């Protein structure tokens with residue numbers, strides 16, 4: 185059986201979750217659901233990154249301990265996962281004792297091997313990024329991401345010999361041209377490596393909120409090393425009594441936005457090479473959701489609350505909008521107006537209305553039973569075959585937007601088909617009966633297949649579509665293998681109901 189392992193970044197708990205977190209989590213969920221539909225064994229991991237300065241600072245401001253703060257925040261992140269209807273198999277917290285122990289074991293091995301050494305160091309540190317910057321990386325003396333002036337930090341730290349892995353990394357990039365997707369991000373990462381890598385500090389002496397370095401408890405492990413390791417440590421203890429590393433490592437996809445590309449595309453592979461693990465098969469780097477032309481960020485305070493949007497419009501429309509509005513992989517502006525307009529034109533009209541009309545016509549012209557199409561009549565089998573292949577290919581490349589657009593072309597063509605074949609006219613002609621049955625069957629079948637293909641994006645609405653069309657919506661009915669023409673059962677009873685996506689007053 186094929187296996188598929190997908191991850192989101194683990195999110196910082198210094199503030200509440202926002203739409204950017206929901207976005208990556210939903211994308212990972214779309215992939216996880218799709219691969220389950222393909223019949224694969226899937227592991228989908230998300231979680232929280234709880235150590236480090238920003239989280240400790242947030243706790244201090246609130247007059248509570250970092251652990252108390254993390255315990256409160258994690259509830260909100262877990263709630264977000266639930267509200268976006270994500271089917272993660274595990275939720276890792278970097279404060280889990282099993283994770284802590286696994287991180288200590290990992291870096292102890294690197295230390296024993298000679299890949300970690302002690303050195304005094306002075307550098308420019310952005311504590312919001314938890315990263316050092318060189319002068320040339322700053323923009324007008326400020327952090328390129330946070331717009332704040334970095335502090336000069338001077339301490340004795342443990343360093344990882346990143347520079348020793350430069351050639352091995354370049355060789356890996358050159359022999360794995362799809363390691364980082366999209367290609368622009370691959371080029372960016374490769375050229376960063378090519379420009380020369382310096383050893384990096386992997387411990388902090390001034391931080392107390394972190395994992396103690398096992399051979400020197402006066403230091404804690406650098407939060408990024410602690411965080412990146414989650415992708416492996418989680419597999420070690422997610423399932424009681426089974427180590428899932430042999431089964432699921434290497435990961436198929438790590439999803440993230442471009443803000444954390446360097447950590448995943450340079451430091452993470454080097455750490456894995458140093459310790460003898462295989463590298464993840466792909467990183468997929470999506471763009472930023474922008475509000476009013478700026479990246480949403482907690483520091484800037486321009487965040488959209490995903491809970492509010494979901495409460496107001498429902499989770500499926502939100503999931504749909506995320507990938508329909510902004511090409512996945514690029515930056516894009518989102519807005520309430522844009523959301524409402526797409527909701528009305530595509531969900532209420534193109535899809536919802538098509539379901540209502542199809543069910544209503546079958547109720548009116550065929551006692552609510554899916555008709556038997558006459559033998560040898562025209563169908564959309566070839567089109568559906570192409571559509572199924574195109575959508576699998578798009579999702580293989582994590583091109584969620586192309587996948588949706590391809591499905592939408594088909595939904596639009598079904599709407600056109602209703603207009604052109606005018607079942608209401610056929611119903612009035614005695615000679616039109618066979619043709620009417622054929623049209624109604626084609627609509628049910630086209631919608632059944634659309635629902636299967638759309639399922640990873642809109643899990644609830646698509647099951648509801650299948651139910652209204654008189655079909656089962658369990659896991660076996662949803663299998664991608666069923667997205668072939670002819671599965672709709674003649675004689676199944678359709679059900680009228682309230683609109684699937686009630687039109688919004690704009």
Ligand code: ME8
Nearest residue numbers: 193194195196204208233411412440441472473480
């Ligand atoms: O970086 N648009 O955590 P984080 C799209 N703990 N995606 C966005 C976004 C936006 N405006 N804002 C955030 C961290 N994201 C580390 C990760 S992983 C080993 C450690 C998403 O809470 C996107 O996936 O800052 C981005 O990479 C991630 O949230 C950053 O989350």
